[in-house]
Amino acid sequence: MESRKQMSQDITLEYPIKGMDFVSAGEASSNIKHTLQLIGFSPAIIRRAAIAAYEAEMNIVIHGSGGVLKTVITPEKIELTAEDSGPGIPDIDLAMQEGYSTAPDHIREMGFGAGMGLPNIRNCSDEFVIDSQVGKGTIVKAVIYRT
Amino acid sequence: MHLTELSELLEADIYCGQGNMKNIISYVCAGDLMSDILVFSQPHSLLLTGLVNMQVVRTAEMLDIAAVVFIRGKKPTEDMLELAKQKGIALLTTRKTMYLSCGLLYEAGLKNVPVPLAE
Numbered sequence: 001m002e003s004r005k006q007m008s009q010d011i012t013l014e015y016p017i018k019g020m021d022f023v024s025a026g027e028a029s030s031n032i033k034h035t036l037q038l039i040g041f042s043p044a045i046i047r048r049a050a051i052a053a054y055e056a057e058m059n060i061v062i063h064g065s066g067g068v069l070k071t072v073i074t075p076e077k078i079e080l081t082a083e084d085s086g087p088g089i090p091d092i093d094l095a096m097q098e099g100y101s102t103a104p105d106h107i108r109e110m111g112f113g114a115g116m117g118l119p120n121i122r123n124c125s126d127e128f129v130i131d132s133q134v135g136k137g138t139i140v141k142a143v144i145y146r147t
Numbered sequence: 148m149h150l151t152e153l154s155e156l157l158e159a160d161i162y163c164g165q166g167n168m169k170n171i172i173s174y175v176c177a178g179d180l181m182s183d184i185l186v187f188s189q190p191h192s193l194l195l196t197g198l199v200n201m202q203v204v205r206t207a208e209m210l211d212i213a214a215v216v217f218i219r220g221k222k223p224t225e226d227m228l229e230l231a232k233q234k235g236i237a238l239l240t241t242r243k244t245m246y247l248s249c250g251l252l253y254e255a256g257l258k259n260v261p262v263p264l265a266e
Contacts, residue, residue, distance in 0.1 A: 023226075026205030033209065043190065043211065050209040051185055058182070058202075111198045111206075114182035123186070 007039055011073040017057055019065035019086075022110055028069045029054040032080075039073065045146060049078045052124040052142045055117045056082035062107050063087070064138065077126075080142045088134035096122070096130075148172055148255060150214055150237060153193065156251055157241040159216055163228050164237025170213050175252050176260040177245060181206040187260040195248055199223060204230045204238075213237065218245045 013035060015028035033050040041049070053069065060067040064084025072079040089095045095102075096118050103113025118140070122128040125142035132138040151168040154161060161168070174192035178184050181202050184194060190211035196203055199221045207215050208230075214237035217223065223231070223238045231238045241248055 023201055026202060026208075030205065030208060047188055047190065047209070047211055051188065054205065054209045055182070055185060108180065110200060111179060111181035111202050114180040116182045116186055120182075120186050 007073075007075050011035065011039070011071075013071045013073070015057075015069045017060040017064070017067050017069050017084075019061060019067075021061060025058060025061045026054060029057050032069075032071050035071075035073065036078065041078070041146065045078070045144060048124040049080070049144050052121045052144065053080055055121045055124075056080060056140055056142070058112055059117050059138075059140070060084045060086075062103055062112055067137070076146055078144045078146075080125075080140075080144075082140045083137065085137040088136055089130075089132040089138055090134050092130055092132060148257060150193075153214075153252070153255075153257075154216075154239055156255060157216060157239070157243055157248055159239040159241040162223055162238045162240065163232050164214060164235070164239075167213055167235065167237040170237075172213060173258060174260045175249070175257045177249050185210065186262060189260040192260050193252075193257075195245060195252075197221060197245060199227070201226055201230065203227070204234070204236060207231075207236045208234045214239060216241055216248065218243060218248055 032053045036046045057069050064086035067084030070081045098119045099115040101113045101115035107113040126145045127143035129141040150170045172193045174189045176187040177195040179198045191213045194212050194215045197218050204227050216239045220242045
């Protein structure tokens with residue numbers, strides 16, 4: 001509660017994410033997690049936000065050929081927006097099914113592409129919106145409330 | 148179970164995180180696909196994996212996992228060690244297979260990480 005009082009203004013973090021860069025992938029989510037720890041969010045809320053951010057970041061790395069991961073932190077909520085300029089998703093309902101993945105074998109060899117990313121972001125969030133246009137890209141927005 | 152006992156059970160080498168060895172581990176998750184592991188969210192648990200890359204340490208960081216054990220003698224890279232040290236995550240290696248490692252830990256009373264993640 002004390003840290004909530006100390007947070008006098010909203011914090012916006014914005015990270016450009018490179019496509020197919022598996023070495024620095026995760027750095028943005030790590031910074032987001034660290035910032036939430038400094039502000040004083042509870043470990044359970046931080047974990048949900050960190051997982052959602054990391055899944056969204058990895059989606060940009062794997063599918064998106066680059067994009068931006070933006071986080072707006074207010075005293076009440078954490079708002080994550082992942083925007084990429086990738087191929088887009090033709091069938092969003094299918095992409096939201098656990099286990100469905102279009103990731104090729106070389107991505108699975110890196111430990112990703114289990115078809116759990118988008119469903120996991122939704123499970124970690126209080127609000128979840130996805131918008132995608134084939135040939136243009138995808139925007140995923142996830143909101144996690146403090147209480 | 149203390150991480151020390153666990154490492155003895157798996158006859159594991161400790162690469163970093165000696166300071167974590169008194170941590171108590173109650174839950175274990177295992178797998179090579181990090182995107183499958185990311186649905187588990189039980190802090191201070193152990194991850195068993197055959198995958199060796201930076202994203203294993205990143206996954207452990209996001210999930211607040213206390214220690215990672217690599218199976219079949221696979222060793223973490225210098226980059227992984229550096230990141231794990233920064234984040235306070237112990238990295239160990241056992242020569243045992245995934246199946247045997249899981250079996251030994253299960254027999255010793257360690258539990259499966261509960262799913263699903265969200266309430």
